[in-house]
Amino acid sequence: MNDDYSMHPGLKRYSAEHIRKTTWGDVTDLEGGRWETVWHLSFVEPHPVATIEIDSDDEIGFRGTLHILENSAGELRVVTDDEPMLPEYYSPTYVCFRIVHDDIAEIGTIQGLPRDWYAPFRDRTTS
Numbered sequence: 001m002n003d004d005y006s007m008h009p010g011l012k013r014y015s016a017e018h019i020r021k022t023t024w025g026d027v028t029d030l031e032g033g034r035w036e037t038v039w040h041l042s043f044v045e046p047h048p049v050a051t052i053e054i055d056s057d058d059e060i061g062f063r064g065t066l067h068i069l070e071n072s073a074g075e076l077r078v079v080t081d082d083e084p085m086l087p088e089y090y091s092p093t094y095v096c097f098r099i100v101h102d103d104i105a106e107i108g109t110i111q112g113l114p115r116d117w118y119a120p121f122r123d124r125t126t127s
Contacts, residue, residue, distance in 0.1 A: 020117040022110075025076075027084055034061075037084040037093075039076040044106040046072045052104060054096045060088050064096035066104065076100060094120045 025039035047068050054064040054076070061081025068074045076096055080089050098120050101107045107115045115121050 020113075020122070022113060022117050024085065025078070025111065030079070033081070035080045035082070035084045037078045037080070039078070039093075039097075040111055041074040041076060041100070041107055042109040042112075043068075043072045043074060044108045046070075047074075047105045054099050055092060057092055060092070062089060062092045064092070066096075066100055068105065072108075074100075074105070090119075094118075097121070 025037040028036045028038075030036055049070060050066075050068045052066045052068070054066050056063040063079045065077045065079075066074055067077060078084065078089070078093055078096065080086075082089075084093075097107065097110065097118065101115070101121075109115060110118045
């Protein structure tokens with residue numbers, strides 16, 4: 001029997017056991033047509049309370065700001081000019097996750113779920 005895997009030996013089988021259901025951040029429709037998505041984060045270690053501009057793109061109407069709260073918690077607040085789940089906002093949101101994780105504080109969970117369930121972390125190869 002021929003299938004894509006036998007015809008293309010470089011393809012890897014994908015198992016459903018690797019599928020993880022994630023939750024989008026909490027979305028609010030703001031006055032003036034803008035939207036805010038609040039992503040609830042937990043950090044591996046506590047960090048001082050702070051508000052930090054993470055990334056912005058005026059061309060697509062995107063701004064991400066991290067609010068580090070007490071008890072190893074944080075909120076990544078993303079304000080967009082259009083509905084936040086449009087494809088053009090996925091990549092900049094994931095860039096914000098990566099900036100926070102790599103440059104500010106190691107993320108433990110996003111929306112109460114393991115960090116590795118979310119892009120850009122789920123694409124890493126783990127041994």
